[in-house]
Amino acid sequence: MVESTPTPPRRRKMGNLALIWHFASRYPGHIAMAALGLIFAAGATLAIPSGFRRVIDKGFIADGGDVSPYFHYLLMIVVVLALATALRFYFVSWLGERVVADVRAAVHRNLLTLAPRFFEENRPSEIASRLTADTSVIEQIVGTTVSVALRNILLALGGLIYLFTLAPKLTGLLLLGIPVVIVPIIVLGRRLRLMSRYSQDRIADVGAIIAETLSAMKIVQAFGQEDRESRRFGTAVDAAFLAARRRILVRAVMTSLVIGLVFGSVTLVMWQGAVDVASGRLSGGTIAAFVITGGLVAGALGALSEVYGDLLRGAGAAGRLAELLAELPDIAPPAVPTILPAVAEGRLSFDNVTFRYPTRPEIKALDDFTLTVSPGEMVAVVGPSGAGKSTLIQLAQRFYDPETGTVRVDGVPLREADPSAVRARIAMVPQETVIFAASARDNLRYGRWDANDADIWAAAEAANAAEFLRDLPQGLETFMGEGGARLSGGQRQRLAIARALLRNAPLLLLDEATSALDAESERLVQDALERLMVGRTTIVIAHRLATVRAADRIIVMDRGRIVEQGTHERLSLDSGLYARLARLQFDNIAD
Numbered sequence: 001m002v003e004s005t006p007t008p009p010r011r012r013k014m015g016n017l018a019l020i021w022h023f024a025s026r027y028p029g030h031i032a033m034a035a036l037g038l039i040f041a042a043g044a045t046l047a048i049p050s051g052f053r054r055v056i057d058k059g060f061i062a063d064g065g066d067v068s069p070y071f072h073y074l075l076m077i078v079v080v081l082a083l084a085t086a087l088r089f090y091f092v093s094w095l096g097e098r099v100v101a102d103v104r105a106a107v108h109r110n111l112l113t114l115a116p117r118f119f120e121e122n123r124p125s126e127i128a129s130r131l132t133a134d135t136s137v138i139e140q141i142v143g144t145t146v147s148v149a150l151r152n153i154l155l156a157l158g159g160l161i162y163l164f165t166l167a168p169k170l171t172g173l174l175l176l177g178i179p180v181v182i183v184p185i186i187v188l189g190r191r192l193r194l195m196s197r198y199s200q201d202r203i204a205d206v207g208a209i210i211a212e213t214l215s216a217m218k219i220v221q222a223f224g225q226e227d228r229e230s231r232r233f234g235t236a237v238d239a240a241f242l243a244a245r246r247r248i249l250v251r252a253v254m255t256s257l258v259i260g261l262v263f264g265s266v267t268l269v270m271w272q273g274a275v276d277v278a279s280g281r282l283s284g285g286t287i288a289a290f291v292i293t294g295g296l297v298a299g300a301l302g303a304l305s306e307v308y309g310d311l312l313r314g315a316g317a318a319g320r321l322a323e324l325l326a327e328l329p330d331i332a333p334p335a336v337p338t339i340l341p342a343v344a345e346g347r348l349s350f351d352n353v354t355f356r357y358p359t360r361p362e363i364k365a366l367d368d369f370t371l372t373v374s375p376g377e378m379v380a381v382v383g384p385s386g387a388g389k390s391t392l393i394q395l396a397q398r399f400y401d402p403e404t405g406t407v408r409v410d411g412v413p414l415r416e417a418d419p420s421a422v423r424a425r426i427a428m429v430p431q432e433t434v435i436f437a438a439s440a441r442d443n444l445r446y447g448r449w450d451a452n453d454a455d456i457w458a459a460a461e462a463a464n465a466a467e468f469l470r471d472l473p474q475g476l477e478t479f480m481g482e483g484g485a486r487l488s489g490g491q492r493q494r495l496a497i498a499r500a501l502l503r504n505a506p507l508l509l510l511d512e513a514t515s516a517l518d519a520e521s522e523r524l525v526q527d528a529l530e531r532l533m534v535g536r537t538t539i540v541i542a543h544r545l546a547t548v549r550a551a552d553r554i555i556v557m558d559r560g561r562i563v564e565q566g567t568h569e570r571l572s573l574d575s576g577l578y579a580r581l582a583r584l585q586f587d588n589i590a591d
C-alpha cells in the first residue's frame, strides 16, 4: 500500500549544484567549446544594435553613397551568431546528456553496494524516480539552464556597458528601475521553491501508485478493486495537478511582473530619449541602438528570473542524488579482510547469534541461536511462519550483521571477511525464482557469467531443464520476457537449480517453493535437487516430506530458537512441535 510518507525537510541549498560541477568538470574540452560558442553568440547578439545604428545613421542618409558595407557588417554578424549558436547548442546539450548518463551510472553503481536495510527503508519507486526524474532535471540544468544563465548574464552586462557608451544619462535612469525588478524576483522565487518541492513530491506519489498497480494488476482485478484504484490514482493525479497549477500560477505572475516592470521602465526611459532626439542631443541611429539593446537587456533579465527557479529545482534534484551517492553500505569488507581458507569446505556455523531486523527492532528474529553444519551435511529447517528460517539464510549470506554472536563460513567470522568472497562460496535457490528480462542463456549464466554453452547444457541436463530449454523457439537465445512469464512454476525452479549448479559452490542455501507442483513436475524438481545437493553442505527450508526424510538432521525452529532436532523418524515419534507441524504440513505423512 502506498501511503504518502512524510518527507523529511530537505535542504535545497544551491551548494548541492556542486554535484553537477563535479560530474561536468570531467569534460573540460567540451566546457571550453561550449563557452567559446556562448561568448561568440552573445558578442554577435550585442553587435547587432551597433550594426543597426550605423545603417540608420550612415546607410540611410548617405546621399547616393554606397550602403553595402553596413549591410556586409550586419550579415557577417548574422553568420557568426548562427555558427556560434550551433556550437553552443551542441556542446552544452552534449554536456547535459553526458552528465546525466554519468550520474545515473554512479548512483546505480552505489545502489548495488547497499545492504537490504536501505531498500527496506526506501520505496523502490522513489529510488527509481530519483534515477529518472531527478536526473532529467539535472540534464535540463546542464543542457539548458546554465547556458541560458551565462548567455543572459553576458548579454545583460555587455548590453549595459554598451548602453552607457551610447547614452549615459538615459542608462542611469534605466538602472534606477532595476531594484524594482529584482525585489519581486527574490520574494516570489522563494515561494516558488517551496511550491516546486511540494509539486515534485506529489509527482513521486503518482509514480509510486503506478508502479504498485502495474505490478499487482492481477490482484487488483481479482479482488475487483479497479474502481477504488482508479479513484485513488485520480486523487493523486489531481493533487499533482493542483500543486502544479499553484506553481504555474506563481511563475506566471512572476514572469508577467518582471516583463511588465522591465518594459515599463524601458518605455519611460525611451520617453526621455525621444525628448533628447527632438532637441538634437542624440541621433536617430543611437536611439534605435539604445532601444534594441534595452530590449536585449530586458529580455536577458527576464530570462534570468526563470533561471533562478530552475536552478533551485536542480539544486533539489542534485541534493537528493547526492544523498543516494553518499549512502554507505552497512555491509562492507573490513580494511584488511581475513582471507577464507583456500580449500572451500562449505562449513557453516552460528554461535549464539541474536539478530533483529533494522525495521523491526522489537522482535528477535534469531535469539541466541547456535548451529554448526558440517561439510557435506544436509540440514532441513522447519518451523512455523515467522520462526526465523529465512533469517538464517539472510545472515549466512551476510545481508545483515547479527547484534551479538558470530556467523562463520569455513571457520572465518563473516564480519572479518569480504562479503563477496563469502557469497562466492554460496549457491542460493530461492523460493521464488527471479527471471530477468534477458535471454535464457543469460538467465542461466547468472549463476556463473563465464560459463560456456557446454557448461550451460550440462547444468541444464542435471537440473532436468534441458528438455524445455531445447523446446524454446530460439533455444538459449530465446528472450524470457519480464519476470519469465513464459515459464511454468516447475520450469522456473529447475532453471534456478541449473543456475545454482553453474555456480558450483560448496554451500547450498535452499528455500523450497511452497507452491504445489503436479506429480511429474515435482519429481523432476526433486530429482534435480538431489543432484544439486551431492557433495555440498545444504541448508534447506523444507516444505516437503521427501526433503525432511532425506535430511541428515532436521532442526525445528520457533521464535528464533531451535526447539527440537533429530531425524524425521525420531522427531515423528515425539509429540513435539515437529510432529504437530508434520501432520499439518506434509500431506502424506502416513507413509
Ligand SMILES: Nc1ncnc2c1ncn2[C@@H]1O[C@H](COP(=O)(O)OP(=O)(O)OP(=O)(O)O)[C@@H](O)[C@H]1O
Pocket: 120, 357, 358, 359, 360, 363, 364, 365, 383, 384, 385, 386, 387, 388, 389, 390, 391, 392
Ligand atoms: N526484511 C524484514 N524486515 C523486518 N522484519 C522481518 C524481515 N524479514 C523477516 N522479518 C521478521 O523476522 C521474523 C523471522 O522471519 P523469517 O522470515 O526468518 O521467518 P520464517 O521462519 O522464514 O517465516 P516464513 O516461513 O513465513 O517465511 C518474523 O517476525 C518476521 O516478521
